[in-house]
Amino acid sequence: MTATIFDKPAVEERASSSLPLRLTLAPAGTAPTLIDGAWWPRSRDLTAELPALTAVLDPLWGRITRVTVNPTFWPVIPRKVPVAGHLVHVGWFKAEQDPHKLLLLSYTAGRWDLLVIPPETSPDTAARLMTAAADPLRVLTASGLVQEAEFFRIAAEADWDSTRERAWDSEGGHGAGRRISRSPAQAFTAAQAVTAQIPVPKEGK
Template sequence: MTATILLTPAVEDRTPSSLPPRLVLAPGDTAPALIDGAWWPRSRDLAAELPALIEVLDPLWGRITRVTVHPTFWPVIPRKVPVHGHVVHVGWFEAEQDPHKLLLLSYTVGRWDLLVVPPEREPVTAARLMTMAADPSWSLTATGLIQEAERFRAAAEAEADSDSYREAFWDSEGGHDARHPDSRTPDRAVIGHVPTPAEGV
């Protein structure tokens, strides 16, 4: 299986569960990684968000029967979530589970770990996180991926601030005109004596 990304813009008159999930999966023919992909839910309402995710994953991974989350980022954790044709049991672990990870279990195939991209993340950072999570060369935990994306964002902001500072400094020193002295008008003209060949030097 190759990486699959299902990203759709939100439609105001549709509920979260009726929208396709924003999901990317790592290629299935690669070595096992710490993360099998990423999911970018539209909210922190598990009862509303999980059904669409499970409906996409059931045909790919076998029927998902259990999901576990970390309670830090989910205000309400339902014990059961009805999904098309079956019920998914939901549990939580505080000390044993990465706060940014969703663990999915299938009784026929096994287990998968998805990075949960925070719903409030801006699209550029969310897309970067999803790409990193689907790339087997990143051997980071879910929290490690979040921290790496945050470092990248902070570095990009610092670079933008530095560029703004350099531009402001350049402008304060004359900007574009500083590179072309003849385009600037001197305060007073300086006239010097230029000797003729007969006068010698």
């Protein structure tokens, strides 16, 4: 998989936009899937976060004119967000849209669906999610990917606790009050997140 990281500031007037854009996209030419990539914003403020995202996507996909979210994780949903040179209309669907997904519409290229990685996610877990979202063989929904990553995080922590307890015992510690930990099928090793080639947008899903 060839990879590129989008790390150039997109909009200078907002502090969050002066930082690298954390975005990964599926490889070009892959079959239609539930997710086209992943976006890791730094906050839940759409007014602050969308300008940087659209500044990168507009030249690649055609002008982004509308986005929709699920209000579960977005405390404020503005009707319109000013971005470079135009306005993006913002809508929401509660029952119809995955709470961890951002839907984007371009008037020239069609529709895109991005996994939204929670801003508070640890770098290791975010790296796993970004890699999974760009995997051509992925079959999980946005929420499914988040749940899978949480399982690996818990399993890795349990394995680490078990390793520390064994080391403590070997150094003379006792087993009183020992916590029982489940070992994961395999320890999670955080992979560096990559951004794949830009795929051709898909009309409807």
